[in-house]
Amino acid sequence: MKYLKNRDDAKDAVMQIFEKLITELRQQEIKQFRSWLYVITKNYCLMQLRSQKTTDRHINNYKIDHVRSVESTMEMHPIDEVNAENDLLLKECIENLNDEQKNCIRLFYFENKCYREIAESLKIDEKNVKSHLQNGKRNLKICLEKRNETGKKTY
Numbered sequence: 001m002k003y004l005k006n007r008d009d010a011k012d013a014v015m016q017i018f019e020k021l022i023t024e025l026r027q028q029e030i031k032q033f034r035s036w037l038y039v040i041t042k043n044y045c046l047m048q049l050r051s052q053k054t055t056d057r058h059i060n061n062y063k064i065d066h067v068r069s070v071e072s073t074m075e076m077h078p079i080d081e082v083n084a085e086n087d088l089l090l091k092e093c094i095e096n097l098n099d100e101q102k103n104c105i106r107l108f109y110f111e112n113k114c115y116r117e118i119a120e121s122l123k124i125d126e127k128n129v130k131s132h133l134q135n136g137k138r139n140l141k142i143c144l145e146k147r148n149e150t151g152k153k154t155y
Contacts, residue, residue: 003045017044093143101136104129 001010017040030036094102103122107113108129119126 003042003049009048013041013044013048017041020044089144089147090140093140093147096143097136097139100124100128100132101139104132105136105140108133 001007004010004013020040021037024040094105097105100122104118107118107121108115113121115126115129118129122129
């Protein structure tokens with residue numbers, strides 16, 4: 001309890017340490033059992049705390065990455081600002097995308113699906129959805145810029 005601060009975690013630790021004792025006692029000659037048991041227990045608890053910190057850090061990093069990946073600002077949603085004048089131009093550029101990018105763009109921007117929903121409906125990994133969206137947006141930007149250079153207005 002001193003290290004783990006949680007009764008259930010402490011109970012689990014006791015069980016794990018007891019199992020470790022069974023194997024360790026057979027392999028080592030222990031002269032001072034009490035101090036040896038203290039060191040084993042202390043090291044086990046410290047390793048658990050270190051492991052928990054690592055897990056917490058990974059979870060926090062995932063949450064931060066997930067928030068960043070949820071594109072909610074207007075600069076991340078260039079399609080939302082398209083007016084009727086440019087609607088046809090945008091549709092033409094979307095049609096020029098490959099099928100994966102086209103499907104992801106339509107589901108994300110026009111049907112307001114999240115990455116998970118898109119991944120499930122297209123039967124692909126969420127990382128691939130993100131990649132298709134990023135590549136699709138880049139390709140749309142290039143297409144729209146090329147059209148703009150030829151004299152057509154874009155947003």
